[in-house]
Amino acid sequence: MGEKITFWVCAVIVLGGALFTITRRNTVTAVMSLVGTFFGLAALYTLLSAHFLAAIQVLVYAGAIMTLFVFVVMVLNREEADPWAIRGFFTKVILGLAVTGYLTARVVIYLGRVPDGTKSLPPTEFGSVSQIGDLLFGGYLFPFEAVSLLLLVAVIGAVVVARIPRKPADEAHAPAPVEEKHG
Amino acid sequence: MTGIPVSHFLLLAAALFAIGVVGVIVRRNALIVIMSVELMLNAANLTLLAYGRARHDGNFHALAFLVIAVAAAEAAVGLAIVVGIFRNRHSANLDELTLMKH
Numbered sequence: 001m002g003e004k005i006t007f008w009v010c011a012v013i014v015l016g017g018a019l020f021t022i023t024r025r026n027t028v029t030a031v032m033s034l035v036g037t038f039f040g041l042a043a044l045y046t047l048l049s050a051h052f053l054a055a056i057q058v059l060v061y062a063g064a065i066m067t068l069f070v071f072v073v074m075v076l077n078r079e080e081a082d083p084w085a086i087r088g089f090f091t092k093v094i095l096g097l098a099v100t101g102y103l104t105a106r107v108v109i110y111l112g113r114v115p116d117g118t119k120s121l122p123p124t125e126f127g128s129v130s131q132i133g134d135l136l137f138g139g140y141l142f143p144f145e146a147v148s149l150l151l152l153v154a155v156i157g158a159v160v161v162a163r164i165p166r167k168p169a170d171e172a173h174a175p176a177p178v179e180e181k182h183g
Numbered sequence: 184m185t186g187i188p189v190s191h192f193l194l195l196a197a198a199l200f201a202i203g204v205v206g207v208i209v210r211r212n213a214l215i216v217i218m219s220v221e222l223m224l225n226a227a228n229l230t231l232l233a234y235g236r237a238r239h240d241g242n243f244h245a246l247a248f249l250v251i252a253v254a255a256a257e258a259a260v261g262l263a264i265v266v267g268i269f270r271n272r273h274s275a276n277l278d279e280l281t282l283m284k285h
Contacts, residue, residue, distance in 0.1 A: 003186065003187055004187065007187045007191065011191075011195050014195065014199060015195070015198060015199065015202070018199055018202040018203070018206075018222050019202060021202075021206065021215070021218055021219070021222065022202060022203075022205060022206030022209070022210060022215060022218075022219055022222075027212065027214055027215070030214075030215055030218060031218070034218050034221070034222075037222070037225070038225070041225055041228075041229060044192070044195075044229065045229075045232055047187065048192065048232045048233060048235070048236040049236055050232045050235065050236070050244055050247070052244070053228075053232065053244055053247055053248065053251075056248065056251055057251070060251055060252075060255055061221075061225070061251070061254075064255065065221070065254075065255055065258045068258060068259060068262055069214070069217075069218065069258075069262065071262075072214060072262045072265060072266060073214065075266055075269065076214065076265070076266075076269055076275055084209055084210065084211065085208070085209055085210060085211045085277070085278060086208065086209045092205070092209050095205060095208065095209065096201070096202070096205045099201040099204050099205055100197070100198055100201035100202075102201075103197040103198075103200060103201045104194060104197050104198065104201075106197070107190075107193050107194055107197045108194075111190045111193065122236065122239045123239065126239060126241065127235075127241070127244055131241045131244070132241065132244050132245060132248060135241055135242065135244070135245040136245055136248065139242075139245075140245045140249070143249055144249070147249055147252045147253065150252070150253065150256050151252060151255070151256050153256075154255075154256035154257075154259050154260050155259065157260050157263070158259045158260050158262070158263035159263075161260070161263040161264055161266075161267045162262075162263035162264075162266040162267055164270065
């Protein structure tokens, strides 16, 4: 019973936060509702016995990525004159319902074929740090190392793309070019 | 102990993904579009973890971990591109970015 209540509360938080994210004109409101969505998802991960990933979700998404978003909101800080690419309230609602209906129908088709193991409890070490560590440093060693390289490339790429280009004329007079650091 | 059926999680993930798709389509702000992409990635992760729970398989967890890492890289580079575009054009409106239009 308690699990059911937790699930439905989290589902409402996740979907409500997601809807708020895509409908609010104020970008800070959108970012904050996205944080709510991520926390709700972390709670759902714990319901699915994925405790390590719930912690990672809070740390990486609700912590790091959201900080990045807030920083960019601060840099941009401009009101949108016309935030919607598609006009008309009903066009948007119909589009949303059509996409949701299509995806839900696709999921429902395959639901019967899913072996539902949620009735039985998983092994105690399921979703623990040691199990995921064994996997990541065992069979998933190459993807793990590739991801570390990818993160390095992404960080360098982000700095290169977002830095202010130095103007050659200013260099003679300006004492030291102040560069903004990003990320 | 009666767990929650895995179908609930799958349907929730489908709805979350749909919200992300609609956000990408209907919004013009590049920042909101990136946030919608993050929503879709999270929906995919929720699906992975739901299947992992249903099949008692830890491989899904490793996969979801890699997805989170790639999503972090994607967010960093995407936001850097938005900042770069904003520096040059003083706008984050995706409909105004027609430089590469033929």
